[in-house]
Amino acid sequence: xxxxxxxxxxxxxxxxxxxxxxxxxxxxxxxxxxxxxxxxxxxxxxxxxxxxxxxxxxxxxxxxxxxxxxxxxxxxxxxxxxxxxxxxxxxxxxxxxxxxxxxxxxxxxxxxxxxxxxxxxxxxxxxxxxxxxxxxxxxxxxxxxxxxxxxxxxxxxxxxxxxxxxxxxxxxxxxxxxxxxxxxxxxxxxxxxxxxxxxxxxxxxxxxxxxxxxxxxxxxxxxxxxxxxxxxxxxxxxxxxxxxxxxxxxxxxxxxxxxxxxxxxxxxxxxxxxxxxxxxxxxxxxxxxxxxxxxxxxxxxxxxxxxxxxxxxxxxxxxxxxxxxxxxxxxxxxxxxxxxxxxxxxxxxxxxxxxxxxxxxxxxxxxxxxxxxxxxxxxxxxxxxxxxxxxxxxxxxxxxxxxxxxxxxxxxxxxxxxxxxxxxxxxxxxxxxxxxxxxxxxxxxxxxxxxxxxxxxxxxxxx
Numbered sequence: 001x002x003x004x005x006x007x008x009x010x011x012x013x014x015x016x017x018x019x020x021x022x023x024x025x026x027x028x029x030x031x032x033x034x035x036x037x038x039x040x041x042x043x044x045x046x047x048x049x050x051x052x053x054x055x056x057x058x059x060x061x062x063x064x065x066x067x068x069x070x071x072x073x074x075x076x077x078x079x080x081x082x083x084x085x086x087x088x089x090x091x092x093x094x095x096x097x098x099x100x101x102x103x104x105x106x107x108x109x110x111x112x113x114x115x116x117x118x119x120x121x122x123x124x125x126x127x128x129x130x131x132x133x134x135x136x137x138x139x140x141x142x143x144x145x146x147x148x149x150x151x152x153x154x155x156x157x158x159x160x161x162x163x164x165x166x167x168x169x170x171x172x173x174x175x176x177x178x179x180x181x182x183x184x185x186x187x188x189x190x191x192x193x194x195x196x197x198x199x200x201x202x203x204x205x206x207x208x209x210x211x212x213x214x215x216x217x218x219x220x221x222x223x224x225x226x227x228x229x230x231x232x233x234x235x236x237x238x239x240x241x242x243x244x245x246x247x248x249x250x251x252x253x254x255x256x257x258x259x260x261x262x263x264x265x266x267x268x269x270x271x272x273x274x275x276x277x278x279x280x281x282x283x284x285x286x287x288x289x290x291x292x293x294x295x296x297x298x299x300x301x302x303x304x305x306x307x308x309x310x311x312x313x314x315x316x317x318x319x320x321x322x323x324x325x326x327x328x329x330x331x332x333x334x335x336x337x338x339x340x341x342x343x344x345x346x347x348x349x350x351x352x353x354x355x356x357x358x359x360x361x362x363x364x365x366x367x368x369x370x371x372x373x374x375x376x377x378x379x380x381x382x383x384x385x386x387x388x389x390x391x392x393x394x395x396x397x398x399x400x401x402x403x404x405x406x407x408x409x410x411x412x413x414x415x416x417x418x419x420x421x422x423x424x425x426x427x428x429x430x431x432x433x434x435x436x437x438x439x440x441x442x443x444x445x446x447x448x449x450x451x452x453x454x455x456x457x458x459x460x461x462x463x
Contacts, residue, residue, distance in 0.1 A: 010395045012339075015330035023323035030316040034222070037308050040435055041229065041300055042101025047442045048294070049100030051450045058457035066461075070454045108228050111248055112221060112265070121160075121181050124174055124220075127263065127363060130162035130183055139189045146198060147182055150205045154335050156180075159208060167191070170354050171204045172366040176214035183366070191352060196345035199332070203342060204368050206331035212324055216366050219317065223362050226305050227265035233301030236294035296442030303434040311427045314380040321365060321382030326392055328368075333396050343398035346386045350403040 054070030061068075076093060133140035140163060148158040159173075159180035169191050172183040182204055188197055207213070234241040247261045333339045354369040364371055370383040387402040394400060 009397070012330045012333040012396055015392065015396060016327055016334070019323045019327035019330060023320050023327060026316055026319040026323065030313060030320060033308065033312050033316065037305070038102070038105055039098060040304065042098040042105060043094060044297070044300060044304075044435065044438050044442070045101035045104055046097040047439070047446060048297070049104070050097065051446055053100070055450065055453065055457070058454055058461065061461035062457065068458065070450075071458075105225075105229075108232070109221075109225060112224050112228065121175060121179065124181075124363060124366070125162065128164060128172075128183065128358075130164050133161055133163055143184060143189060143197070143201075146201055147205070150198075150202050150335075151208075154205050154209050156205065156209055159205075159213075164356075166356055168354050168356055168371075169349065169352055169369070170356060170371060171200055171368040172363075173204050173208050173213045173368065174216055174366055176208070176211065176217075180208050180213050182208070185356070192345070192348060195341060196348045199336070199338075199341040199345040200368070202336050203328050203332040203345075206335055207325070207328035207368065210324065210328055210331055212328060215324070219365050220362065224265040226309050229305050230301040231264065233297040233299075233305075237298055294442075294445075296438045296440070296445065299434050299438040299441070304431060304438070307427060307430060307434070311423075317365075318380040318382050322384045325368065325382070326384055326389065329389055329393060330396065333393070339393045339396045339398040340400070343390050343393040343400040346389050346393070347400050347403065350386050 050073050051070070054073060057066045057069040060066040079089070079093075133144050135141070144161045147161050151158040157178045157180070159175070159182045162181060162183045164170075164183060164185045166185045167187040167190070168185055169188040170185045171188065174181045174183070182201070184201075188200070192200075228245075231241045231245055235245055244261055244264045329342060332342055336342070349369065353373075354371065355373040356367070356371045358364065358371060365382050370381070372381060372383070385405065387405045390398070390400050390402040394402075
């Protein structure tokens with residue numbers, strides 16, 4: 001069988017290969033941006049880490065002779081900034097300077113993993129408010145049997161089925177293998193006939209088989225890491241941020257505090273901008289003056305991470321998820337050999353409202369169907385339109401009329417193109433200026449007091 005014929009037909013194998021390759025390309029680009037952000041933040045943390053280690057060496061020198069690490073660091077900085085250093089020397093210097101920050105980020109990632117190990121599904125369940133299927137409800141038990149049958153047919157361990165009491169038809173997936181979970185809304189059972197429901201369950205099982213449930217869990221961890229960076233960078237100047245981060249300390253863990261922290265990390269837009277940052281006017285207490293040298297880190301949490309997440313990562317991750325969901329459609333066709341059923345299910349969903357009033361917007365990527373609604377920005381949407389999904393399924397053998405769509409306004413896009421280009425340029429400038437400003441503030445507030453303390457300690461220690 002040919003992958004693509006002159007009539008526009010395409011095999012599910014060819015469709016899978018195409019969507020998988022496109023998703024991989026966008027994933028690599030998103031990964032590069034994450035790596036660049038991590039390296040930038042590591043370099044911004046470098047002055048604080050180097051000065052802290054240097055002062056510890058100065059304190060140790062009071063007891064036993066210790067190398068003058070800060071002195072060597074100041075000499076290396078002069079070499080890097082005098083314009084005479086080679087490109088290789090600058091690269092090596094920056095790489096060495098970034099090591100403490102990279103170790104700090106790694107420690108944060110491991111801390112999050114350890115704090116939520118084996119509990120991701122519980123955290124998501126608490127945020128969504130899901131429940132187990134009722135034993136006395138025939139439809140819910142039939143749905144559980146259907147999920148088990150489809151999983152066995154796909155060669156996968158049957159996932160756990162949970163229910164949401166909401167009238168909107170939708171499905172969500174999370175996890176992998178024996179830990180996988182499928183979440184169905186009650187509206188899926190009440191508002192769709194059995195055939196479309198079976199086709200959508202097959203698509204969700206196909207997504208689990210492709211690893212989308214594991215990818216969704218990793219995306220949650222990435223969002224949590226961004227939330228952690230936003231809170232950590234604001235902690236020196238924000239009592240609210242420090243209170244939210246307290247459960248990361250082993251002796252402060254337990255009770256509802258850890259759940260509050262998880263929700264804060266998962267929704268950094270709300271928890272990442274503490275009310276008390278800049279909310280006390282211009283009057284500073286003596287504690288604020290002591291924390292002033294750490295002000296440079298504040299820009300990481302209120303500028304660098306949010307701007308990168310909103311303008312760069314969100315659109316790229318939306319592209320990744322749209323391709324992954326088209327890939328799941330093609331995989332479902334492979335499992336069922338029936339593209340018509342899934343296309344008819346998409347057509348049945350067209351007049352229905354699949355949106356959900358999520359109290360935790362960070363869970364959007366878990367859902368198979370659009371929970372954001374028509375007012376959401378399509379650039380960052382993780383959902384392909386139903387019309388596009390039906391067109392792709394028609395290319396694999398279905399024969400369903402796609403719902404009518406509004407054609408793009410070419411003139412409007414022509415007019416908006418210069419503004420979009422300007423926006424991209426301004427975002428780039430903002431990130432560069434924010435990086436330099438954060439570094440300059442750190443050096444300004446840290447350089448003088450640390451330099452004086454360093455000289456005093458070295459004098460007391462005999463050099």
